[in-house]
Amino acid sequence: MLKILTELLYPKRCPVCDDIVLPKGGLVCDSCRDILMPLHEPLCYKCGRQITSTTLEFCETCAKYDFNFDKAFSLWPYNDISRTSLARFKYKGRREFAEYYADKLYEHFESLISKLNISVLVPVPIHQNRLITRGYNQANLISDILSKRLNLPNASDYLIRIKNTEAQKDLDPVSRRKNLNNAFAINQNSKYYNIHLKNILLIDDIYTTGSTADACSKVLKDSGTEKVYVLCLASVKAN
Numbered sequence: 001m002l003k004i005l006t007e008l009l010y011p012k013r014c015p016v017c018d019d020i021v022l023p024k025g026g027l028v029c030d031s032c033r034d035i036l037m038p039l040h041e042p043l044c045y046k047c048g049r050q051i052t053s054t055t056l057e058f059c060e061t062c063a064k065y066d067f068n069f070d071k072a073f074s075l076w077p078y079n080d081i082s083r084t085s086l087a088r089f090k091y092k093g094r095r096e097f098a099e100y101y102a103d104k105l106y107e108h109f110e111s112l113i114s115k116l117n118i119s120v121l122v123p124v125p126i127h128q129n130r131l132i133t134r135g136y137n138q139a140n141l142i143s144d145i146l147s148k149r150l151n152l153p154n155a156s157d158y159l160i161r162i163k164n165t166e167a168q169k170d171l172d173p174v175s176r177r178k179n180l181n182n183a184f185a186i187n188q189n190s191k192y193y194n195i196h197l198k199n200i201l202l203i204d205d206i207y208t209t210g211s212t213a214d215a216c217s218k219v220l221k222d223s224g225t226e227k228v229y230v231l232c233l234a235s236v237k238a239n
């Protein structure tokens with residue numbers, strides 16, 4: 001009853017076209033279903049971004065820089081459609097998109113994740129101040145639903161952001177890394193604090209240069225985690 005009422009009062013928006021989902025009750029319109037398609041080969045073996053060369057194993061960045069995470073995967077190319085969708089999700093309060101995002105991640109990566117022997121999911125945290133203004137951490141919304149699908153805990157408070165860094169999007173890779181120095185820490189009040197978390201699946205919305213995933217992974221590895229895998233919804237094309 002409550003569900004029907006909520007659906008009547010606040011009909012779900014489509015993550016692709018942003019109109020009310022048709023037919024009602026779905027997470028995406030029938031006509032929008034096949035618009036966002038998963039990334040395809042060739043992909044960088046380390047960061048999972050799309051590369052142009054079919055002969056090289058790594059993108060230019062991964063060939064010269066050794067990231068702290070073990071491997072990263074993303075679902076969609078970061079194109080006009082995914083960028084617009086994620087911007088609405090992040091800045092326009094479209095929290096309901098998380099359900100579609102998590103569904104698609106599950107559909108595409110479930111068998112791969114089951115082989116990674118993951119202990120917990122950890123969403124990339126946002127700073128407390130940002131959490132108050134935005135009302136939610138977009139990565140945690142996805143991580144929370146995905147963890148239930150995967151039957152794994154979502155250690156949402158394990159990693160915290162202790163530095164309210166300036167927006168990363170306007171910075172070059174070196175400045176991004178500097179900007180993130182000491183930005184993350186393990187939360188000593190988390191119930192996972194004294195537990196050995198062997199392998200972690202770090203969840204984020206967008207993979208750009210890898211600097212955020214890298215900074216988070218460093219903290220996680222310093223605290224004893226053996227493997228950190230990164231799962232993002234969309235990633236930019238690599239060189």
Ligand SMILES: [Zn+2]
Nearest residue numbers: 014017029032
């Ligand atoms: Zn639609």
Ligand SMILES: [Zn+2]
Nearest residue numbers: 044047059062
């Ligand atoms: Zn790469």
